[in-house]
Amino acid sequence: MGEKHKSTKPPHVLLFPFPSQGHINPITQFGKRLNSKGVKTTLVTTIYISNKTLSNNTSIPIEPISDGFDDGGHQSADSSESYVNKFREVGSKSLADLIRKLNSEGNHIDAIVYDSFITWALDVAMEFGINGGCFFTQSCAVNNIYYHVHKGLLSIPPNATVSLPGLPNLQPSETPSFVHNPGPYPGWAHGLFNQFSNIHQARWVFTNTFYKLEEEVIEWMRKMWPLKVVGPTVPSMYLDKRLEEDNNYGISVLKPNHTECMKWLNDKPKGSVVYLSFGSGGKLGCEQMEEVAWGLNESNVDFLWVVRETEKEKLPKEFVAKGLVVGWCNQVEVLAHESIGCFVTHCGFNSTLETLSLGVPIVGMPQYSDQTTNAKCLEDIWDVGVRVKADEKGLVRRKNLALCIKEIMEREQGVVARRNANKWRDLAIQAVDEGGSSEKDINEFVFHLKA
Template identity: 55%
Template structure:
């Protein structure tokens, strides 16, 4: 009598392909970790150049494949400009991605689904050609995506007149509250084209994922769901800061800069609860010398504690001897572990550029925000921070485009409840959103259910 061999079902094999920038990789990498924790064979696809950066601190081992973007030695920094990079990435990346998917199939590891960054619609074309189901992953908010969609459709004709803009399921928006690529027409044409072209073929995607949770923008979510199979899967931040189901998942796993974690956390540990102003403008935004001086003066004049992230390339813009003169008040570092910092009990508020990842992190951790948007989607995010979610205050600039020290100082004092009553309401709202974010990714939460539904569909194909 023969021995029956039990054939276990093959784990679904999903490629996760982010655009090669830290703000895009981090949320998609966390999404891949969620898939992996649910029994999916999730593999990360990155460019050859990016693979030379350190994917560190991850407790989960990934399959990691590389493709060429045409600039293997320097990535986008090797290209002449953004237009050259994006066009070359499209032509070279399409062939390289197709070759990868074909090679995996030939070696007994066929790809069951591709989750691609919406900024690379050509990846969907590759998936379609090879018969692989695909999901577009949007890393910006519904409101921002909606603006670009309406530009794509021709409903928003550029350049815009200086009036308010009225779009379905969104609050009225001043032109200055739109993404800068739309508001300041002609400033960054290559990036505007890339963001608008996200919608060139998205109708062909089986799923549209949003690094989001439903309660943040229910009207916009419902509107988008009429057009595509939309699923919220966020906030995709490390599990130990939300549901804590993925043990030791405390960081994203990628740092393009080296964080001085021990110095930051040691310094914070000695500060009173809710007393520290955390200041960071992300990995790309570059402030002018005048603006740096205004921020520095506001922090110094308030005579309170602050932790200020100033990248190495930006340190020369600090006022003369600033670090030495404020050493009893603050700590200036070139980079830091932001989630650890935001979750520390000593943090009272976050002076932020309003990048969507930073906004989601602050929302998920209940930290009030002082919004100082710089470019791209940040002005729209700042609008929502103050007027829709009511978890912060916008620090408005003057006619010269500078946010003055008095505005910054007053905003900080309001958020820390040192003046006025606004800070109390903001803090209450911040706790509400923190609870909703955690609930979304809990077992059985809406985002968690959506991930399970996606996996079930992939398995059944």
């Protein structure tokens, strides 16, 4: 009788992202896909993030655990190294306590899908006999580079052109900043290269991309690991439209100026607006902020610019915007709006997948982390826009930015980029649609859970 009752329960998966908005969103979207297929999911995040979350419009409940920084999160740590070390020490115990609690309540856990940054989550899972699945939020191209650093096959910084399986030749500056300039972020850099330390013990390896986008690198990775390609993890109503209520990410730690954005965009002609955002964690220096502001003025276009409240003091005092400056927005809804003609982006991988999934050409302005490599791919491999060049001080000057915006908004390069962006949009939809490559990999995972 007990066994029969157990078999009727849906499989239960813990989702454990790294505690930042850019890592929470993709793994949450993966959870929604699992929910739609009869899998119960629970999102594990830190007490700080749980307390800061403004909304949870998903069917995924949240279970908070401590990372040792309950009041201030990783920003309150002395350094990236101290955060990573404390998170491992306190988080391992907190996660184990949560598993015991859920088990005692009859919430049997069938798998833990954990962020690739949090390798110790797999160690905790194995202590309880639970299968673990590593979830990569960054591109396979970037993971390829980090893997070669981890194995000692690529020096830091690279001293010559980088040639790796499935990738075009890269200049050292086109590798992630943690590779070509690791000095400013030693704690994060070590964690990124360490992602592969126990990956051979993972039951599954998930990646937030789609097959046609990174076909050669995916095939190379599949020779080493049980890789499942489950992206793009963009709300369903912007892709296949099979999850009818899935029209936003659902979990937010920043409040969007939604009504203001949509009202303003609705009054603009089709393809006339330049949208700018540098992500939930990006910080431009004061001089760079000024150059962007005056570059927008020189480009003489209507623009929607996301400048978080903590960054607005860096705007030039005399700057009069020919556009709208907001603290945050629902990015997928903005990119889907017909008035958007171009996306000036830091090229974080979530933003990269969103702009490809919605067919919007880009001006790439990478800042750090994986963004430099993503920008290379967007311009030279996927051919959906241009990268704006920085000067010897690492600053993008106003004239260069204005020229790149005009290139996409007014000239032939923009026509080509838009056509290619639409091609990638169609391929992204096909990947998650019924019978698509990502859909097949998700179904195979669910089958294993239910078997």
